[in-house]
Amino acid sequence: MKLLEYEAKDVFRRYGIPLGLSVIAAKPEEARDASMMIGKPVVVKAQVGVGGRGKAGGIKPADTPAEAEEAARQILAMRIKDLPVRKVLVEERLTIQHEVYLGVIVDRTAKCYTVLASIEGGMNIEDIAAKSPEKIVRYSVDPLTGLRSYHAISIAKSLGYTGKKMQQLSDIIQRLNRVSYEMDAELTEINPLIETAEGFIAADARLNVDNNALYRHKELEAKFLESFEGELTPREMEARAMDLIYVEMNGDIGIIGNGAGLTMATLDTVMLYGGRARDFLDLGGGASPDRIGKAVEFILRDSRVKALFVNVLGGITRCDDTAIGIIKARKELGDNKPVIVRMMGTNEEEGKRLLHSAGIETDDTMEEAAQKAVKLARGV
Amino acid sequence: MKLINKDTKVVVQGITGTQGRFHTARMREYGTKVLAGVTPGRGGQDVDGTPVYDTVAEAKERSGCDASIIFVPAPGALDAALEAMEAGMDPVVVITEGIPVRDTIELVARAKQTGTTVVGPNTPGLIKAGESKIGIMPNQVFKAGSVGIISRSGTLFYEIAAHVTNQGLGESTCVGLGGDPIVGLDYIELLKWFERDPETRGVALIGEIGGNAEEKAADFIASGGFTKPVAAYIAGRAAVPGKRMGHAGAIIQGSTGSADSKINALRGASAAIGEQPVDVAKALKKALG
Numbered sequence: 001m002k003l004l005e006y007e008a009k010d011v012f013r014r015y016g017i018p019l020g021l022s023v024i025a026a027k028p029e030e031a032r033d034a035s036m037m038i039g040k041p042v043v044v045k046a047q048v049g050v051g052g053r054g055k056a057g058g059i060k061p062a063d064t065p066a067e068a069e070e071a072a073r074q075i076l077a078m079r080i081k082d083l084p085v086r087k088v089l090v091e092e093r094l095t096i097q098h099e100v101y102l103g104v105i106v107d108r109t110a111k112c113y114t115v116l117a118s119i120e121g122g123m124n125i126e127d128i129a130a131k132s133p134e135k136i137v138r139y140s141v142d143p144l145t146g147l148r149s150y151h152a153i154s155i156a157k158s159l160g161y162t163g164k165k166m167q168q169l170s171d172i173i174q175r176l177n178r179v180s181y182e183m184d185a186e187l188t189e190i191n192p193l194i195e196t197a198e199g200f201i202a203a204d205a206r207l208n209v210d211n212n213a214l215y216r217h218k219e220l221e222a223k224f225l226e227s228f229e230g231e232l233t234p235r236e237m238e239a240r241a242m243d244l245i246y247v248e249m250n251g252d253i254g255i256i257g258n259g260a261g262l263t264m265a266t267l268d269t270v271m272l273y274g275g276r277a278r279d280f281l282d283l284g285g286g287a288s289p290d291r292i293g294k295a296v297e298f299i300l301r302d303s304r305v306k307a308l309f310v311n312v313l314g315g316i317t318r319c320d321d322t323a324i325g326i327i328k329a330r331k332e333l334g335d336n337k338p339v340i341v342r343m344m345g346t347n348e349e350e351g352k353r354l355l356h357s358a359g360i361e362t363d364d365t366m367e368e369a370a371q372k373a374v375k376l377a378r379g380v
Numbered sequence: 381m382k383l384i385n386k387d388t389k390v391v392v393q394g395i396t397g398t399q400g401r402f403h404t405a406r407m408r409e410y411g412t413k414v415l416a417g418v419t420p421g422r423g424g425q426d427v428d429g430t431p432v433y434d435t436v437a438e439a440k441e442r443s444g445c446d447a448s449i450i451f452v453p454a455p456g457a458l459d460a461a462l463e464a465m466e467a468g469m470d471p472v473v474v475i476t477e478g479i480p481v482r483d484t485i486e487l488v489a490r491a492k493q494t495g496t497t498v499v500g501p502n503t504p505g506l507i508k509a510g511e512s513k514i515g516i517m518p519n520q521v522f523k524a525g526s527v528g529i530i531s532r533s534g535t536l537f538y539e540i541a542a543h544v545t546n547q548g549l550g551e552s553t554c555v556g557l558g559g560d561p562i563v564g565l566d567y568i569e570l571l572k573w574f575e576r577d578p579e580t581r582g583v584a585l586i587g588e589i590g591g592n593a594e595e596k597a598a599d600f601i602a603s604g605g606f607t608k609p610v611a612a613y614i615a616g617r618a619a620v621p622g623k624r625m626g627h628a629g630a631i632i633q634g635s636t637g638s639a640d641s642k643i644n645a646l647r648g649a650s651a652a653i654g655e656q657p658v659d660v661a662k663a664l665k666k667a668l669g
Contacts, residue, residue, distance in 0.1 A: 106481050108561045108591040108629070111488050126634050143489035184482050212628065213480035215455060247623045260559055260626025261533020261588050264615035268639075269656050271618045280619075282626035285516075285534070286399075313535040315504075315518045316402075344542070345518050366539070367656055 001209045001220060001227045004047045006089045008207035011183060015175045017190070018201050022091035031072030034090035035065040044071040047087040048080045049230030051124075056080045061093060083230050094201055099192035100159065101125060102173060104180040106187070106210075110140040113180055115147065115173060119159050121192035147177040168199050184213030235302070244281060244295055251276025253377045254299035254308040256292075258283040258317045266311045269366055275374035278305050286316035292325025293332075300333050307338040309373040311366050314345025321347075323354035330358070338376040342369035381569055382470045382497045383553055384447060386511040391416045391439045391469065393460045394451035395427050399475070403451070403516050404430060410519045412512045415443035436467040449473040449505065449514045457501065458483035465496045471565075473514045474500035474558075481628075484562045491564055498564025502628070504534040504556035515556065517541075525550015527664055528574040530567055531586035532557050532593075532629070536615055536657065540584055543661035549668060552579040559627030561590070567597035571606040582609040582664050585651065589616030590630045590637045598645035609667035610651040611660040614642045 003011070006024045013019055023034035024047070035042050046058030053059060058080050062068035072088050079085070099121035107114035117137045120128045128136055137158045141147045152170035161169050172193065180188045189206035214220060220227075228237060239246035245260075253270055255277045257263030267277040279302075281295055299308055312322045322343060330339065342363045343351050352362050363369035390407070394400040395417025405428060408414050416439035417427055423434035433439040436448065448469035452460040457476040464472045472491070479487075479501045491498040499506055505515015510524030521538050523545045531537035537556055544551060555570055557563050567585065574580045583606070587594040594614065601610060617639040619625045621632040632638050643653055652663035 106485075106561060108593075109596075111562050112485055143485045144493065181482065184480050186481065210481050212454065212478045213482065216480070245626050247620055247625060249618075249620060257535070259533060259535030260630055261531070261536030261586070261615045262539055264588060264619060264625050264630070265536050265539070265613070265657055267618040268615060272655055277618055280625055284626075313538050315535065315538060316399075316516065345521075345538070365658070367658060 001211055001214065001224055002049050002231065003207045003209065003227065004049060005045065005205050006047055006087070007223070008205035009202070011179060011207055012202060012205050015179050017172055017175050017179070018199065020092045020094055020201050020203065022089050024087055025072060025090055026087050028069045028073040028076065031088055031090050032065040032069035035062060035068035038090065038092050041093040042068055042090050043093050044068055044075060045089045045091065046075045046078065046080055046085045047089055048083050048085055049227065050081045050083060053080050058085065081230070094194050094196055094203065096194050097197065098195040100169070100195060100200070101128060101191045102176055102193050103187065103189040103191070104177050104185065107140060112143050113141045113177065115139045115141065115155060115177060117155050117159055117173070124191070141177065146181075147174060149174065165195070165199075172200055179207065183207060184210045184216060186210050239298065242294060242298065244298060245284060247280040249277050249279055251278045252304055252306040253373050254278050254302065254305040255311070256281045256283060256295055256299060256308065257311045258285065258287065258313060262311065262313055266309065266366060266370070269370040270309065270373060273371050273374045275370070275377055278302065283312070283317060287321070289321045289324035289328065292322050293328040296326050296329035297332055300329060300337055305337060306379070307340065307373050307376040309369060310339065310341045311369065312343045314343065314348060318346045319343040319348045319351030320354060323351040326360065327354065327358045330360070340369050340373045340376065342366050381565070381573055383555070383573065384471065384506060384508050384512050384514055386411065386508070388413065388447050388512050388514070389443070389445045390414045390514055391418055391436060391443070391445035391448050392430070392451065393418045393436065393448055393464065394453075395419055395430065395432060396422050396425070397451055400451035401427055404428070406516070406519060407513055410513045412514065415445045436463045436469065440467050440469070445469070447471055447473070447514060449475060451475050454478040454480070458487055461487045461498070462490060465490060465494050469496070471497035471499055471506070471514070473503065473505045474498065475503060475505060475516060477502045479560070481560070481562055484560060488562060488564050499555060500558040500563060502560045503558035503563070504537060506553065506555040507551070508553050509551040517556070521545060522554070523550040526552055526579065526581040526668060528552050528577065528580040528583045529554035529586065530557065530570050530583065531555070532559055532588050533586060533615065533627070534559070536613075537586055540586055540613060540657050540660050543658045544584060544664065547661045547665040549661070549664060552577060559629055561629040567593055568600045568605070571597060571600060575606050575608065580608065582611070582668050584660050584664060585610055585612040585646070586660070587612065587614045587642055588627070588630050589614075589619050589625065589632050589639050590627070592636060594642035595645040598649040598651070601649040601651065609664065610646075610649070611654060611663035611667070612646045612651045613654040613657055613660045614639045614646070
């Protein structure tokens with residue numbers, strides 16, 4: 001789950017990470033009041049769940065409350081990468097001496113949290129890695145000791161800081177690491193962390209929470225679906241609300257499988273035979289006839305789907321349950337589109353018998369079924 | 381690293397849940413020695429004849445179990461795994477899906493410290509064909525033979541195992557690594573084990589998009605660490621970058637984790653690449669006769 005900048009900053013503030021004065025605003029007048037309250041030149045920043053808002057014109061400086069109001073009016077009327085801007089963050093403008101990058105990621109290879117830091121802040125970490133990889137400091141945190149003060153000191157020192165600045169920076173690194181751990185973050189990022197004459201200030205904030213850990217963060221649950229706005233398409237949002245694991249794609253063959261690997265392989269096989277998948281829908285393990293029916297209906301209702309290919313390898317998922325679900329959905333919708341079913345495993349015979357008596361053909365291998373799906377989608 | 385055989389004595393943590401109960405029965409049908417179950421508060425009961433204890437330590441003392449399979453729901457899975465390791469269970473197989481990655485990091489770090497082999501989380505488990513299975517894979521797919529299988533996926537693993545069986549090769553030991561971004565056992569450790577395993581003549585490596593574990597396995601093979609024939613299938617050529625394709629770990633992030641990168645690396649290591657799942661079994665048949 002991706003938090004917006006102001007939501008991430010609310011968390012960072014709780015953890016004592018230094019931030020500039022800022023106020024969230026949903027209307028131009030509120031931005032004017034915010035600017036007045038801050039009493040200094042400000043920046044007005046669009047709050048959207050996608051990157052690239054700066055380039056899109058979603059960040060504007062304002063010297064007076066009237067300018068802040070006008071900037072907010074313009075930004076709140078924008079769509080950034082097709083997303084409406086519902087709020088802006090009005091934040092004091094800082095005098096920048098230098099920009100630092102700080103991040104904590106879940107490191108799949110080292111199997112731990114890893115701190116990333118660079119003195120080339122302000123651009124994204126992938127660009128720093130491409131341009132000057134030697135300027136990235138990586139530190140893998142030992143899960144059994146955690147990130148200790150001396151680890152953070154040595155990271156700050158590797159960036160070239162000494163004395164008081166080194167201590168300030170190492171303190172922020174430790175605090176950010178604590179946010180990552182306690183908030184179950186897949187990623188936390190301060191980019192840029194601004195170095196001013198007075199010290200460091202986090203100018204931007206990113207916090208992506210592990211969806212599997214949301215049960216430990218009840219306060220975020222209410223915002224969960226909304227947080228997918230930037231990430232998911234409207235159909236994907238609809239699927240998520242129905243608790244279906246679904247990814248929308250551009251082709252015309254609907255795909256339903258059980259298990260992520262098998263479902264991906266089904267898309268790949270369809271592509272191999274010249275077809276294009278319209279979606280990825282993974283039923284997961286042990287889906288009930290109801291759930292399967294719901295999934296089939298969801299795909300068959302999609303006007304861009306010309307044929308549906310259901311590929312089920314019965315383990316915990318039962319082939320007869322799959323058949324019942326498919327037949328039910330077809331009854332609901334009428335015989336509107338070709339459905340190709342490949343099933344194997346638990347209760348296979350019964351599943352096939354049910355489908356055949358409902359006039360739905362089955363194939364024994366996914367390769368044959370994929371070829372058939374491609375042909376049927378072409379109307380051959 | 382410790383895997384399993386016909387003598388492995390298993391405790392099922394979370395045996396009284398629907399999944400735990402169902403798969404305990406399937407494992408026993410397969411021939412696995414399931415000696416005990418654990419569900420706190422249910423000590424003294426039994427599940428279809430398998431005695432249930434409150435703690436793993438107690439189960440070990442009373443039944444002599446030495447390996448664990450965990451069906452405990454995600455919020456309790458870390459504690460269950462730590463308990464299993466502390467009681468000396470090895471391997472510890474974590475079936476549970478949806479464990480927070482922070483918990484997995486701790487689990488895997490602890491396993492490294494105690495020297496425990498952890499399979500998973502979010503894994504179908506492992507099987508020694510014809511002898512024992514500690515997992516949830518369908519029994520009828522496997523037949524004792526000469527192919528080792530390593531897979532990040534569940535159902536795709538069964539699909540390919542079925543083809544390997546149909547080709548008359550059969551399987552030696554098969555391991556599901558798990559679909560999460562961080563898992564215990566990985567490709568390289570298993571390749572090292574398969575290299576020394578006299579029953580394994582070749583390996584089917586089943587990967588998917590996300591991370592770089594397949595690339596690292598390819599480097600290991602290319603450097604001469606594994607010398608038997610390898611056939612690979614990588615799922616996700618048609619995947620959409622930036623989207624999670626079902627598994628928490630199946631996501632292409634920036635330039636990392638694409639199917640092409642993995643396929644090229646494995647091809648560079650002289651592995652046969654299956655265009656479709658059945659090709660993996662055919663390639664192994666060709667290589668092994």
